[in-house]
Structure formats: C-alpha cells, structure tokens
Amino acid sequence: MSTVGFIGLGNMGGHMARNLMRAGHSLVVYDANPKTVQQFKSEGATAASSPADVGAAAKEIVTMLPSSPHVREVYGGKKGLLETLKEGSLCLDSSTIDQSASIEVAKAVAERKSIYLDAPVSGGVLGAQNATLTFMVGGAGGKPELLTRAKVLLDKMGKNVVCCGSVGSGQAAKICNNMLLAIEMIGTAETMNLGLKMGLDPKKLASIINTSSGRCWSSDTYNPCPGVIEGIPPSKGYEGGFGSALMAKDLSLAQNAATTLGAPTPLGSLSHQIYRLLAQHPDFQSKDFGVVFKFLSDSKQ
Amino acid sequence: MSTVGFIGLGNMGGHMARNLMRAGHSLVVYDANPKTVQQFKSEGATAASSPADVGAAAKEIVTMLPSSPHVREVYGGKKGLLETLKEGSLCLDSSTIDQSASIEVAKAVAERKSIYLDAPVSGGVLGAQNATLTFMVGGAGGKPELLTRAKVLLDKMGKNVVCCGSVGSGQAAKICNNMLLAIEMIGTAETMNLGLKMGLDPKKLASIINTSSGRCWSSDTYNPCPGVIEGIPPSKGYEGGFGSALMAKDLSLAQNAATTLGAPTPLGSLSHQIYRLLAQHPDFQSKDFGVVFKFLSDSKQ
Amino acid sequence: MSTVGFIGLGNMGGHMARNLMRAGHSLVVYDANPKTVQQFKSEGATAASSPADVGAAAKEIVTMLPSSPHVREVYGGKKGLLETLKEGSLCLDSSTIDQSASIEVAKAVAERKSIYLDAPVSGGVLGAQNATLTFMVGGAGGKPELLTRAKVLLDKMGKNVVCCGSVGSGQAAKICNNMLLAIEMIGTAETMNLGLKMGLDPKKLASIINTSSGRCWSSDTYNPCPGVIEGIPPSKGYEGGFGSALMAKDLSLAQNAATTLGAPTPLGSLSHQIYRLLAQHPDFQSKDFGVVFKFLSDSKQ
Amino acid sequence: MSTVGFIGLGNMGGHMARNLMRAGHSLVVYDANPKTVQQFKSEGATAASSPADVGAAAKEIVTMLPSSPHVREVYGGKKGLLETLKEGSLCLDSSTIDQSASIEVAKAVAERKSIYLDAPVSGGVLGAQNATLTFMVGGAGGKPELLTRAKVLLDKMGKNVVCCGSVGSGQAAKICNNMLLAIEMIGTAETMNLGLKMGLDPKKLASIINTSSGRCWSSDTYNPCPGVIEGIPPSKGYEGGFGSALMAKDLSLAQNAATTLGAPTPLGSLSHQIYRLLAQHPDFQSKDFGVVFKFLSDSKQ
Structure with missing residues (x-):
C-alpha cells in the first residue's frame, strides 16, 4: 500500500483521509490548522509542516481545499508542493475551483514531470464519511492506465468515478x-x-x-x-x-x-x-x- | 352514444373531434372559420352556426379555444353557449387559459344548472391525432361519478386523465x-x-x-x-x-x-x-x- | 362653482376632495367606508349612498380608487355611475389602473354620451395634501376645450397637468x-x-x-x-x-x-x-x- | 518637458499619445503591433522593442491596454516594465481592468519604489482625439502633490480629472x-x-x-x-x-x-x-x- 499525502483536512477532506487510512494507506498530512494535523497524528498519520513536506514524502497526493487561491498557494506558494514534488507523482485535486485554476496548476505540475488530475466530488459530507462520493475526473481522458492508477485511491473514498475528459473537465x-x-x-x-x-x-x-x-x-x-x-x-x-x-x-x-x-x-x-x-x-x-x-x-x- | 357538441376545430381540436367521431359519437360542431365547419360537415358532422346552436343540440360539449377572451366569448357572448345550455349539460373545456377565466365561466355555467370542467391537455398535435393526450381535469375533485361521466369522452381523445381538484385546478x-x-x-x-x-x-x-x-x-x-x-x-x-x-x-x-x-x-x-x-x-x-x-x-x- | 361628485376618499382622494371644497365647490361624496362619508358630511359635503347617487347629483365627477376591479365596479356595477350618469358629464378618473380597464370604462361612459378621462397622478400623499400633484391626462389629446374643462378641477388639486394623448395614455x-x-x-x-x-x-x-x-x-x-x-x-x-x-x-x-x-x-x-x-x-x-x-x-x- | 513612455497605441491610446506629443513631450512608445510602433516612429517618437525598454527610458509612463491579462503581462511579464522601472517613476494606467488587477500591479510597482495610479477614462474615441476625456484616478487620494504630478500629463489628454481615492478606486x-x-x-x-x-x-x-x-x-x-x-x-x-x-x-x-x-x-x-x-x-x-x-x-x- 502506497504512502499517500493529504492536504486539506476539513469537513470533507477529514473523512476522505480517514477512509484512506482505514483502507490501509499510510498518510502524510497537512492542514492550515495545526490542531487538525495533531488530531490526525494521534490517529496514526505522519504530520507534515508544509505542503512541501508532503511533496517530499509521498508520490500520491490528494488535495481538498476550499477555493482557487488556496489551491494556487498550496501548489505554487512558498513551501508549496511544486518545490519538492518528485518526478512521476500523481496529484488528485478534489477541490471545487475555477476550471482555469485547475488547468494552470496542471501545467505547473507537468513541468515537474508529474500529473495533476482535477477530481471534484458530489455527495456531500455524508458521502465523504460513508465513502460514497462520486468523483468527476478531468485529465485522464484516453489514458486508461492513468485512470486505473487514480482509481486505486478514489475507489476507497467513493463509489463512482466518472472520466470527463481532459484536465479541467471534472470542474x-x-x-x-x-x-x-x-x-x-x-x-x-x-x-x-x-x-x-x-x-x-x-x-x-x-x-x-x-x-x-x-x-x-x-x-x-x-x-x-x-x-x-x-x-x-x-x-x-x-x-x-x-x-x-x-x-x-x-x-x-x-x-x-x-x-x-x-x-x-x-x-x-x-x-x-x-x-x-x-x-x-x-x-x-x-x-x-x-x-x-x-x-x-x-x-x- | 351521446351526441357531442364540439367548438374549436383548430390544430388540436380538429383531431380531438375526429377521434370522438371515430369512436361513434354524432357531432354538432362550430368554429369561427366556416370552411372548417363545412369540412367537418362533409365528414359527417352536423354544422352549427353559433355556439348557441351547439348548446341547443347537445348536452355534452367540448371546447378547445386559443385564449381566455375566446372562451369568455364562446360561453358568455352573443349567441353563446350560455344562452341555450340545457340543464344538466357537461362542458369540458380543454383550452389552456387563465385560471380566473375558468373559474368565472364555471360559475356562469353553474347558474345554468350545468357543469363546467377545465381539462387542458398535454401531448401536442401528435397526441391529439393519436388520442394519446393527457387531460388535467379541474372541477371533479371528490366527485367520482362526475369524473366517470367526463372520462367517457376524454378516454376517446387521450390516454391519461388526471384529477387535479376543484375548478381551475387543471389550468x-x-x-x-x-x-x-x-x-x-x-x-x-x-x-x-x-x-x-x-x-x-x-x-x-x-x-x-x-x-x-x-x-x-x-x-x-x-x-x-x-x-x-x-x-x-x-x-x-x-x-x-x-x-x-x-x-x-x-x-x-x-x-x-x-x-x-x-x-x-x-x-x-x-x-x-x-x-x-x-x-x-x-x-x-x-x-x-x-x-x-x-x-x-x-x-x- | 359646479357641484362635484367625488368617489374614493382614501389617503389620496380625501386630500384631493378637501382641496376642491376649499376652492369653493359643493361636493357629493361616496366611499366604501361609511365612516369616511360621515366625516365628509360633517365637513359640509353631501353624502351619497352609492356611486349611482353621485352620478344623479353631479355632472363633474372625480374617482380615486385602488385598482381596476374597484373602478369597474364603481362605474359598471350595481348602483354604479353608469346607471344614472347624465348626458354631457365629465368623469375624471385619477386611479392608477390597467390601461385596458380605462379604455373599457371610457367606452361605456361614451355610450352614456359622457366623457371619461384617465388622469392618474404623481406626487404622493404630500402632493395630494398640498395640491401639488401632477396629473397625466389621457383622452383630451387634440381637444383643447375638453382639457380646459378638466383643468378647472385639476388645477385645484395639483400644479401640473400633462396632456398625454388619447384615452388610456395617462395610465x-x-x-x-x-x-x-x-x-x-x-x-x-x-x-x-x-x-x-x-x-x-x-x-x-x-x-x-x-x-x-x-x-x-x-x-x-x-x-x-x-x-x-x-x-x-x-x-x-x-x-x-x-x-x-x-x-x-x-x-x-x-x-x-x-x-x-x-x-x-x-x-x-x-x-x-x-x-x-x-x-x-x-x-x-x-x-x-x-x-x-x-x-x-x-x-x- | 519630460520624456513620456507610452504603451498601447490602439484606438484610444494612439490619440492620447499624439496629444502628448503635440503638447511638446518626447515619447518612447511600445505596442504589440510593430507597424503601429513604426508609424509613431515616423511621427517623431522613439521606438521601444519591449515594455522593459520603455521603463528604462522614461520615468513617466502611460499604459492603455485592453484587459487585465494584458496589463499584468506588460508590467510583470518577461521584458516587462517591472524589470527596468527606475525608482520614483510614475505609471498612469488608463486601461479599464479588474480592480483587483490594478491593486496587484500597484503593489508590484511600489516594490520598485515607484507609483502606479489607475486612471481609466470616459469619453470614447472622440474624447481621446479631442483631448476631452475624463480621467477617474485612483491612488492619489490625500496626496495632492502626486495628483498635481499626474495632472501635468492627464490635462494634456483630457479635460476632467476626478480623484476617486486609493488605488483601484478609479476602476x-x-x-x-x-x-x-x-x-x-x-x-x-x-x-x-x-x-x-x-x-x-x-x-x-x-x-x-x-x-x-x-x-x-x-x-x-x-x-x-x-x-x-x-x-x-x-x-x-x-x-x-x-x-x-x-x-x-x-x-x-x-x-x-x-x-x-x-x-x-x-x-x-x-x-x-x-x-x-x-x-x-x-x-x-x-x-x-x-x-x-x-x-x-x-x-x-
């Protein structure tokens, strides 16, 4: 089971991260709120002190953030993911954000020889808790092996994965x-x-x-x-x-x-x-x- | 089989009237366009020269008219239905009109000791032609025998009859x-x-x-x-x-x-x-x- | 000074009627609220028990009513103005109502060989009180003597009279x-x-x-x-x-x-x-x- | 008379730049369209090959660009103004763009110890041609000497200058x-x-x-x-x-x-x-x- 990085442990992300842990993944987690990180540490996750720490520790990363500026900051800001991202990493961004932001971040991730998929969800907090979310995935159109790689994680957090086409199509x-x-x-x-x-x-x-x-x-x-x-x-x-x-x-x-x-x-x-x-x-x-x-x-x- | 009065032989009403004839009813018809009336006469219907003539000839009457003013005129105008309507008549108005107009005409018909039901349709010209219309009936709520009486005719022009409640509820x-x-x-x-x-x-x-x-x-x-x-x-x-x-x-x-x-x-x-x-x-x-x-x-x- | 009939003595009409009395006109008044009529009687007006009573007593009549149905009823209802209107009467209707209602009532008044002008106002309650209303008059377009006749009354209730054209143009x-x-x-x-x-x-x-x-x-x-x-x-x-x-x-x-x-x-x-x-x-x-x-x-x- | 940099010589900017030249200023100009730059060179302006060239040549700079991304690029892009801007420069941006873009660019200019004012215009092409534009200036609120400095140029391109407050208030x-x-x-x-x-x-x-x-x-x-x-x-x-x-x-x-x-x-x-x-x-x-x-x-x- 791969080590998974998880950034954004709020109402939705918290449940999603726990579902990955329950399925047996080791987690390296970061959240803007240090108390939340401590809580996850007490549940067995490894605490990171920045997105860059997460990028350095895992090659599969899930982000679940409230808005476009948050996503831009977590990826491209100081101590952001892009500083440390290892070649061949897979970033699954379940945030609901502007399509243009997804496309922009995907480009920056590609320059790091890694892959960004937008994968916003429907199903709400209950769906996150019960792992019954639907993921609308953009960036895996025509790339079945990539979709398969993503589904290893997505299937543990939801019950439906819809491939929508190129990057941004999930948004x-x-x-x-x-x-x-x-x-x-x-x-x-x-x-x-x-x-x-x-x-x-x-x-x-x-x-x-x-x-x-x-x-x-x-x-x-x-x-x-x-x-x-x-x-x-x-x-x-x-x-x-x-x-x-x-x-x-x-x-x-x-x-x-x-x-x-x-x-x-x-x-x-x-x-x-x-x-x-x-x-x-x-x-x-x-x-x-x-x-x-x-x-x-x-x-x- | 009862004689049925039919007023309004346009795109919708023409097909509906023919379906009643096909089912065996004798028709007394009126339309603002004399040519249309002549056409129906050639198909076996009795031509009336006014709505009042229709009211004098039949106790079951269907009206299918384009707007509220037309309905008010056909019922309450000069040589209108209300002048001759026989006690105990049933008027089925399939026009789509203002609810307030339906309620107003229903009152006037009730003063003639007869009954007015609003029965607008969905299904379009094809539904009229193929007798597959849905009728939304107002005025028969809580009156099963009245609905039964109406359905004798409605079932020959459509396939669904929905009882919506009191007069105007069909509209x-x-x-x-x-x-x-x-x-x-x-x-x-x-x-x-x-x-x-x-x-x-x-x-x-x-x-x-x-x-x-x-x-x-x-x-x-x-x-x-x-x-x-x-x-x-x-x-x-x-x-x-x-x-x-x-x-x-x-x-x-x-x-x-x-x-x-x-x-x-x-x-x-x-x-x-x-x-x-x-x-x-x-x-x-x-x-x-x-x-x-x-x-x-x-x-x- | 002519005797003026006044129907509708509410927030606006009450002030307007008083301005006519102040200017020296004798008033015959009617309102749906009997107390209001009594109040005006105590101020010197003659009380009427119906619009028809007003029509029988005066050839210049002002109406100020809240909505189209009220106007239709006051003119065309039982004991309405139309029952008694004398030939050559002038009805000034300051109600703000549907244009179609003004046109319809004007026709009925014309059949009585009298004249109906729509004359809705702007200026509010203060304008009514201070006789500074603007009247937008319909029905006097191209008829200067008619406008002059109307202005005898309107000038006592307002400061501007705008001639808008044919009947309904005021509305x-x-x-x-x-x-x-x-x-x-x-x-x-x-x-x-x-x-x-x-x-x-x-x-x-x-x-x-x-x-x-x-x-x-x-x-x-x-x-x-x-x-x-x-x-x-x-x-x-x-x-x-x-x-x-x-x-x-x-x-x-x-x-x-x-x-x-x-x-x-x-x-x-x-x-x-x-x-x-x-x-x-x-x-x-x-x-x-x-x-x-x-x-x-x-x-x- | 100061040398003025001018970037964006389109329908509006072209007229504005010519009005500055007519008033006696030497101009260093840049536009995305090289033909336009050549035209201005033939009229006596100095041609620049990039916004950075303009920033190196003048301490008073006017920008007139079609949209927020253009402004961001001209200031912050490769060979942009920010690369060469001299301390104490004044940038007057007459583009109509997102307030947030103006505020963002103003910050970057301030880091270069220079000043950015947003100064969008009303008056259209005719106003630009006839130097009768109105400028709505943001960033000079409470700074009369700064406004005076800006008006030296603005008064030659328009007839009204309205001081709206802090940066972005012009937009x-x-x-x-x-x-x-x-x-x-x-x-x-x-x-x-x-x-x-x-x-x-x-x-x-x-x-x-x-x-x-x-x-x-x-x-x-x-x-x-x-x-x-x-x-x-x-x-x-x-x-x-x-x-x-x-x-x-x-x-x-x-x-x-x-x-x-x-x-x-x-x-x-x-x-x-x-x-x-x-x-x-x-x-x-x-x-x-x-x-x-x-x-x-x-x-x-």
Missing part, C-alpha cells in the same frame, strides 16, 4: 451540473409556491409534475416544499443537506467561467444572484439550499 | 408544469452551451447530468443541444415539437396568475421574457422551444 | 415612468452597494455618477444609500415616501400591459419580482421603495 | 458608473418600446419621463429610440458611439467584482447577460449600445 462537469441544479431548485420552489397559491395540494402538484415534462431531481427526489417528501432536509427545517452559501460559491465558479468564455447564462446568472442574497442572510446562509422555497413564499419570513 | 397544474418546463429547458440550454465552451463533449455532459442532481426531462429526454438525442426536434432543426410562441403564451398565463396572487417567480418571469423575445423573432417563433439553445449559443445566429 | 405614461423609476432605483441601490464594497466613499461615488452617464433621479435626487442626501426617506430609516408595496402594484400594471401587448421587459419584469419580494416582507413592505438598498446590502438584514 | 468608479448606465439604457429601451405599444408618441413619452422621477441620461441625452433625439447614434442607425461588445466587457468587470466581493447585483447581472447576447450577435456587436432598443422591439429584427 466543468461539476460546475455545469450544479448550475443546472440551482436553476431547477429555484424553479421548483417558485412552481410549488405558485401552485399552492392557485389552490393545488402540494403532493398532488408534485405527483403531476413528476410524471410530466416538468419533472427534475429537485421535484421528484428533493422537493423543497416541506412535507412533500419525508426525511429530506426541506421536511426537517432545512437542516443538514447542501448549504445555500456553498451553492452560491459553486454558482460563482459557473459565472466566472461563463464570463470568461462569453457564454450567456441568464437563468444561471439570476440563480447566482438569488443564492447570493440567501448567502448573506443570517436565517438562510447555512440552511439547505431548498430553503429558497421559504425565501420566496411569504408565509414564514 | 393550475398545466400552467405550473409548463412554467417549470420552460425554466428547465432554458437552464439545460445554458448549461449545455457553457459545458461545450468549457471543452466538454455534449453527450458526455448530458450523461453526467442525467445521472446526477441536475437531471430533468429537458436534459434526459428532450435535450435541446442538437445531436445529443436523436429523433427529437432539437436534432431535426427544431422542426415540429412545441413552438416557442406557444410556450410564451403558457408563460404569460403563469405570469398573470403569479401577479394576481402575489407569488414571486423570478426565474419563471425571466423565462417568460426570453420566450417573449423568441416569440417575436421570425427565425425562432415557430420553431420547437428547444431552439433557445440556438438563441443563446453564438454559433449560428 | 401608459404613469406606468412607463414608474417602471423605469423602479429599474433605476434598484440599479442605483446595486451600484451604491457594489461601490461601497469596492472601497468608494458613497458621497464621492454619487457625485461621480451624477456628473456622468449613469446619473438618474434615483442617484441625484433620491439616492437610496442612507446619508448621501439628507432629508429624504432613505436617510430617515426609509420612513414615509413611496411604499415598496405600492411600487409592486405599479409594476404589476406594467407587467400586465407588457404581457398583453407582447413587449419584452426583462429588467422591468425582474424589478417587479424584486419589489414583489419586498412587498411580502414585513420589514420592507411599508417602507419607502429605496429600502431595496437595505434588502440588497448585507449589513442590516 | 471602481468607472465600473460602477457603467453598470448603472447599462441598466438605465436597457430600462429606457424597454420603457420606450412598451410606451409605443401602449399608444404613446415616443417624443411625448420621453418628455414626460424627462421631467419626472424616471429621468436619466439614457432618456434625456442619449435616448435609444430612433428619432427622439437627433444627431446621436440611436438616430443614425446606431453607428458610432459606444459599442455593445465594449459595454459587455465593462459589465463583465462589474460582475467579476460583485462576485468576488459578494455584492448582489440582480439587474447588473441580467444587463450583463443581455449585452453578452448582443455582443455575440453579428448585427449588434459593433453597434452603439443603444441598439438594445432594436433587440427588444419586434419591428426590425
């Missing part, structure tokens, strides 16, 4: 899916609220939509109207789930890409603005993103 | 579904276009979305990006299908309802504006509503 | 101005908030805009950022001024017209949605419409 | 003004189009708005409805003026800032999307930005 797939998801969630919230005001029973309305051309995941699996589907965050006060502020972040990545590439996204752009409003509202920012139903309906504000 | 269900459909169609078009510009293969992107939280009917069954799904209008030059101008009309009904009831619908409202632009554009107005993909992408304008 | 002018006003107010709020976050001093930013191509009434006269202009509602906790819920109502009239006429109004439509959200929010609905600055900025929600 | 002021301008232009276009459809005369409507609360520069000085104001681009087929694609670029800078800073800008964001659509449309991209009137109205598409 593209995640950003695109989540932009459409946000549009559908807000759209479903608007529609449920309008239907209620028009006198429809919410479960009846959902059942009609779900067998019609309006059906989507947000209507049939994660309906934001409380009580339509039991057991999901919208029926539990929007606790848990995928936070509105996180959705705002993913939408900002979509907008960055759309602006840079000149792609018109009127609904994606307005959805970004709506989640931007939710993200700055103390009642909504940390609630599940289905809470847009509550934001739009007048009953409970 | 509500259709309007809500179609508003969400428009949002998802535009959202999918934006997402596919953005994904292509980010370097993704369109079929690959669709397949990822279709197994993820972004999936919807517009992505997995009617993807607006040409070539992703063969055999549908978006892959055939957006010919046939559901016209952009018709979608603009349905969205205007949703906006009327939302404005009257004070329901915020930011994405539904913006979708209305986008289809409004398409509806006035000679290249787009009569094309399938998936053509919004072409409107948003720069390649072919 | 059109008011609705158009207020839609643009809403867009500019929200736009200014967004811009001031963005500028602050970019590190600009708000007064400095306003002064730059106000001498540049971005200047508008909402930036140079009624800036929604507190403290930029002293003495206006945005600098006094958004108290007084023009309420957000009233702006939502005017925007709904603009949207009704745009939908009926097929005019794309993407920003007008989104502005309507934003004021719709404010109008249902207990903290914002009765505050001055500049409060959208607070809604958009994160500091105080 | 902020320009971006904010232009975002509001775009909102008002589209809003005016929507309003004029709606008013026409409601039966109003366009000049009458404009005159009402221009004396009411809806007035703005786009309604009273640059009305996008052809014929309302003679002599401006909207009345000359939208030729000349400020191109739609340039407006799309400025709006993208506003969106970048709003996204980075978390400022909700629903109308600014939708305006960006609308100019994005215009910018990719062959009929609209190079037309004056008032052409949005034509895009929204159905008459001429």
